Amino acid sequence: MIPHYYQHFCPVKILSGHNAVSNIPFEMDILGCRRAMVVTDKGVVDAGLINLVREAFADSDKEIGYVFDEVLPDSSNRLVNKLAKLFEKEKCDCFLAVGGGSALDTAKGANIVISEGTDDILLLQGNEIIKKELLPMIAVPTTSGTGSEVTKVAVIYNEEKNIKMAFASDRLYPRVAVLDSRMTMTVPPKLTAATGMDALTHAMEAYTCMQKNPIDDVFARAAIELIRKYLVRAVENGKDEEARLGMANASLLAGIAFSNSMVGMVHALAHACGGVCHVPHGIANAILLPHGLEFNIQSIPRPIAELSGMLGGSIEFMEEKEQAMVTVSLVKNLLGRLNRISGLPVRLRDAGVAEDKLPAIASAAINDGALAFNPVEVSYDEALEVLKKAY
Amino acid sequence: MGDVLKRTVNLIRSLHGFPAFQSKVKHMLCSTALSFLGPAFEVVGRHVPEFRKEIESWEEGRRFALRVLPKGPAITLEKSGDMIRYLGKGLKSPHITLSFKNYDSALPVLMGIAGSHQAFAENRILVEGDLAKTMEINRVVNIVNAYLLPGIATKKVLKRAPKMTLRDYINKGKVYAGLVPAVVRHLI
Ligand SMILES: [Fe+2]
Numbered sequence A: 001m002i003p004h005y006y007q008h009f010c011p012v013k014i015l016s017g018h019n020a021v022s023n024i025p026f027e028m029d030i031l032g033c034r035r036a037m038v039v040t041d042k043g044v045v046d047a048g049l050i051n052l053v054r055e056a057f058a059d060s061d062k063e064i065g066y067v068f069d070e071v072l073p074d075s076s077n078r079l080v081n082k083l084a085k086l087f088e089k090e091k092c093d094c095f096l097a098v099g100g101g102s103a104l105d106t107a108k109g110a111n112i113v114i115s116e117g118t119d120d121i122l123l124l125q126g127n128e129i130i131k132k133e134l135l136p137m138i139a140v141p142t143t144s145g146t147g148s149e150v151t152k153v154a155v156i157y158n159e160e161k162n163i164k165m166a167f168a169s170d171r172l173y174p175r176v177a178v179l180d181s182r183m184t185m186t187v188p189p190k191l192t193a194a195t196g197m198d199a200l201t202h203a204m205e206a207y208t209c210m211q212k213n214p215i216d217d218v219f220a221r222a223a224i225e226l227i228r229k230y231l232v233r234a235v236e237n238g239k240d241e242e243a244r245l246g247m248a249n250a251s252l253l254a255g256i257a258f259s260n261s262m263v264g265m266v267h268a269l270a271h272a273c274g275g276v277c278h279v280p281h282g283i284a285n286a287i288l289l290p291h292g293l294e295f296n297i298q299s300i301p302r303p304i305a306e307l308s309g310m311l312g313g314s315i316e317f318m319e320e321k322e323q324a325m326v327t328v329s330l331v332k333n334l335l336g337r338l339n340r341i342s343g344l345p346v347r348l349r350d351a352g353v354a355e356d357k358l359p360a361i362a363s364a365a366i367n368d369g370a371l372a373f374n375p376v377e378v379s380y381d382e383a384l385e386v387l388k389k390a391y
Numbered sequence B: 001m002g003d004v005l006k007r008t009v010n011l012i013r014s015l016h017g018f019p020a021f022q023s024k025v026k027h028m029l030c031s032t033a034l035s036f037l038g039p040a041f042e043v044v045g046r047h048v049p050e051f052r053k054e055i056e057s058w059e060e061g062r063r064f065a066l067r068v069l070p071k072g073p074a075i076t077l078e079k080s081g082d083m084i085r086y087l088g089k090g091l092k093s094p095h096i097t098l099s100f101k102n103y104d105s106a107l108p109v110l111m112g113i114a115g116s117h118q119a120f121a122e123n124r125i126l127v128e129g130d131l132a133k134t135m136e137i138n139r140v141v142n143i144v145n146a147y148l149l150p151g152i153a154t155k156k157v158l159k160r161a162p163k164m165t166l167r168d169y170i171n172k173g174k175v176y177a178g179l180v181p182a183v184v185r186h187l188i
Helices: A020-031 A044-045 A048-058 A076-088 A101-116 A189-208 A213-235 A241-261 A265-277 A280-294 A301-310 A320-342 A354-364 A369-373 A382-390 B002-012 B020-046 B049-055 B103-110 B114-123 B132-147 B151-157 B165-186
Strands: A011-015 A035-039 A063-069 A094-099 A138-141 A153-158 A163-168 A174-180 B063-068 B073-081 B083-089 B096-100 B125-128
Touching: A011 A241, A020 A048, A020 A094, A020 A138, A020 A174, A035 A101, A035 B020, A044 A048, A044 A354, A048 A063, A048 A094, A063 A076, A076 A174, A094 A101, A101 A138, A101 A153, A101 B151, A138 A241, A138 A280, A163 A354, A174 B103, A189 A241, A189 A265, A189 A280, A189 A301, A189 A320, A213 A241, A213 A301, A213 A320, A241 B020, A265 A280, A265 A354, A265 A369, A265 B096, A280 A301, A280 A320, A280 A382, A301 A320, A301 B049, A354 A382, A369 B049, A369 B132, B002 B020, B002 B049, B020 B049, B020 B132, B020 B165, B049 B073, B049 B083, B049 B132, B063 B083, B063 B103, B096 B103, B096 B132, B103 B114, B114 B125, B114 B132, B132 B151, B132 B165
Parallel strands: A011 A174, A035 A063, A035 A094, A094 A138, A138 A174, B063 B096
Antiparallel strands: A153 A163, B063 B073, B073 B083, B096 B125
C-alpha cells in the first residue's frame, strides 16, 4: 500500500560496534568541534559509563568541557536553562548526550535556548517553529528502546505552567548516534525487557499506522526481526554483547521508522498511563501493545497479519483477520516469556494502576497527539474498554 | 480530439501569466472555503449538543487560527461561553495556529475531499502551540465537517463517519439553513 503522500528523513550518521564510543573524538573533528558538554544522569555515571567516554577522549586532542549529570527522568525548563548557562560558561561547542530519552531531551532543550537566544522556549512549541541552526549533538543511548538518538522531537516539562512542551523540528536531529554494546550492558533484566517492548511497539505501530510507507516498513521489519532474535537473549543474559548490540540496532531502526511514520493508540494510551499513574513508558507499551493491535484489526487486518511472519509465526493460508489474531497471540506469548524471566508486568493492575484511574487515563489518551495517526478513530468509551481489557 | 484538447491545455498552461492566475484562483477558493468554515463553527455549535459537550472543558478565551502558508488567507476563532466565536479573517493573536504548507495542501481539506486527520498524518499541517489542545480542536473540526459535508463526503473525510440519527439529520438541516445567513452576516 503506497500512501497518498509521505515524507522520510533521517540525517543522522550511525556508528555501531562493541567499541564505537572510541570514535566520538574523531567525529567531533569532522563536525569542527573541540570541547564537548556531556549531558547525562547520576545512574549513568554510577554505572561507570562516563569513564568509557573519558577514556576515548584521553586518546585524542578533543576535550570534555563539563559533565552535567543532573538529568532527571523528566526534562524541565529549569534544568534546560541551567545547562545552557553552563554550556556557555564552559565554552563548549557541542553536546554529547549519554543516557536515555530525557538526557537527549535536556540537551536538545538547552541547544534551542542557546541557538534561539531565549530562556523562555514556550513560544517555540510546535512543529518546525525553530528557525535557527542548532549546535552539533552526538547521542549515545544507554538503553535500547526510545530510539531518541534518531528522532526530531524533544519533550520538556514547564514547571511554572505545569505543562509538557513538545518541540518537533528537522533541526533537532542529533548529528551522530553511537551504539556501543558496552553502554547497555548494565541495564537490569526487567528494564531491558520493558525498553525492548517499547522498541517493538515503535516498530509495530509504525508498520500499522496511517503514515505507514514503503521506506519505514523496511526499517520496522528489520527492527522486529532483530527484536525477535535478541530481546529474550539480552534479558536472559545481560552480558551477551551480540544481543545487546542487536537490541541497540533494533531500537535505532524502530526509532527511524516511527519518527517518520509516527505511532498510534498504544502510545497514546501509554503516555496517558504515564501521565496519570506514572507507569514507566516501556511497561505501559508492553502491556497495551497486544490490546491496541487487536482493536485495530477491524480496519487494517492485513499489515497486522503480516507482523506474525516477522515474529516467527507461520502463515497458514488463514483469513487476514485470523492471521492478525496470530500476531496478537505471538506478542502475548513474548510478554508471557518476558514476565517469567524478568518479572515484566503483563496487566495494568500489576503495574501500579488503580482501577478507578482508568477513566482519567482514557480522557488523557484521546487528547494525545499519537492518536491522530492511529488508523481507527478511538472514542473515550473505546479507549476505556481497551484499558479495562488490559487491566 | 483528446490530442487537440491536451495540446490546448498545455498551450494555456505555458502562457506567461498562467501560474500566477492559477495561484489567484487557488487563493480565492481557499479564502471562500474559510469564509464558510469560520461561521460554520458558530452555527454547528448552536444546533449540535455533541459540539457543545466537546468544548465544555476548554478554557475560556482559547483562540485558534487556520491559515495557509506562506501568505494565504487565515481565520481566527475563539472559545466564548458555550460556543466558538468566529473572529473573522486574519490572524488575531491566536494561542494555537494550524498552518497548511501551501494551497495544494489546504484545498483538498477545505473542499471536503480529504480529512484533517489525513492532512496531519501527511505533514500538510504545521502546528504552533499546545499539541493536546490541537487534538481537541481537531475533534471539533471533525464534528463541524460531519454536519457541513454531505453524507457521502463524510465517509471519505472522517476516519469513522458518525451514525446519524433522525435528530442529527434535523440538526444538519438546521446547520445548512443557518449557514448562509451567518456567512453573509460576517461579510457585511
Ligand atoms: Fe515509545
